[in-house]
Amino acid sequence: xxxxxxxxxxxxxxxxxxxxxxxxxxxxxxxxxxxxxxxxxxxxxxxxxxxxxxxxxxxxxxxxxxxxxxxxxxxxxxxxxxxxxxxxxxxxxxxxxxxxxxxxxxxxxxxx
Amino acid sequence: xxxxxxxxxxxxxxxxxxxxxxxxxxxxxxxxxxxxxxxxxxxxxxxxxxxxxxxxxxxxxxxxxxxxxxxxxxxxxxxxxxxxxxxxxxxxxxxxxxxxxxxxxxxxxxxxxx
Numbered sequence: 001x002x003x004x005x006x007x008x009x010x011x012x013x014x015x016x017x018x019x020x021x022x023x024x025x026x027x028x029x030x031x032x033x034x035x036x037x038x039x040x041x042x043x044x045x046x047x048x049x050x051x052x053x054x055x056x057x058x059x060x061x062x063x064x065x066x067x068x069x070x071x072x073x074x075x076x077x078x079x080x081x082x083x084x085x086x087x088x089x090x091x092x093x094x095x096x097x098x099x100x101x102x103x104x105x106x107x108x109x110x111x112x
Numbered sequence: 113x114x115x116x117x118x119x120x121x122x123x124x125x126x127x128x129x130x131x132x133x134x135x136x137x138x139x140x141x142x143x144x145x146x147x148x149x150x151x152x153x154x155x156x157x158x159x160x161x162x163x164x165x166x167x168x169x170x171x172x173x174x175x176x177x178x179x180x181x182x183x184x185x186x187x188x189x190x191x192x193x194x195x196x197x198x199x200x201x202x203x204x205x206x207x208x209x210x211x212x213x214x215x216x217x218x219x220x221x222x223x224x225x226x
Binding site: 042043 | 145147153154155156157160169170189201202204206208213214215216217218219
């Protein structure tokens with residue numbers, strides 16, 4: 001059974017600082033997605049990572065995928081308050097099923 | 113292009129009742145997946161519909177059932193509601209390709225079971 005674990009589960013950081021969220025998964029997959037969720041809202045797609053070594057960047061966020069280590073990272077550069085949200089990684093099991101398995105989420109709080 | 117929509121936004125039911133949640137997929141998408149998100153948790157896959165057929169199911173009992181219509185909209189039905197069914201129900205639509213299934217989520221239906 002595919003398991004997805006994120007750490008940390010909660011992250012409080014100062015504006016301007018850098019930090020990394022980790023997403024580990026238990027079985028082979030080369031399709032990983034990152035989503036953002038604001039309180040009481042739905043999921044917003046951030047990144048689609050489709051191969052080993054994939055790196056995507058958007059603004060202050062950068063995501064990468066290492067399929068051999070079964071690890072994805074979401075790096076935050078010079079955090080700003082607007083990045084405060086919960087971030088989820090989701091893994092598509094082998095076979096390109098679209099039946100995503102989500103991590104527990106990392107709640108990021110950026111303080112001024 | 114219209115995004116994924118869901119109705120109703122909020123719903124309150126009592127134990128033992130039945131509920132139907134609705135989802136309209138994004139234009140051009142042929143696949144709808146349903147997820148349950150309990151408070152403070154990540155979404156859990158319930159089932160997926162592709163071209164009106166169930167195409168995989170997560171670890172949910174048979175009282176969770178669904179339909180997909182010719183226009184690719186979908187319904188989620190839950191019978192004999194239990195307190196633990198209280199959650200945010202998310203619908204996601206996608207277009208199946210050979211490479212991946214990027215899913216776009218609707219705003220969700222918040223179900224409270226009393």
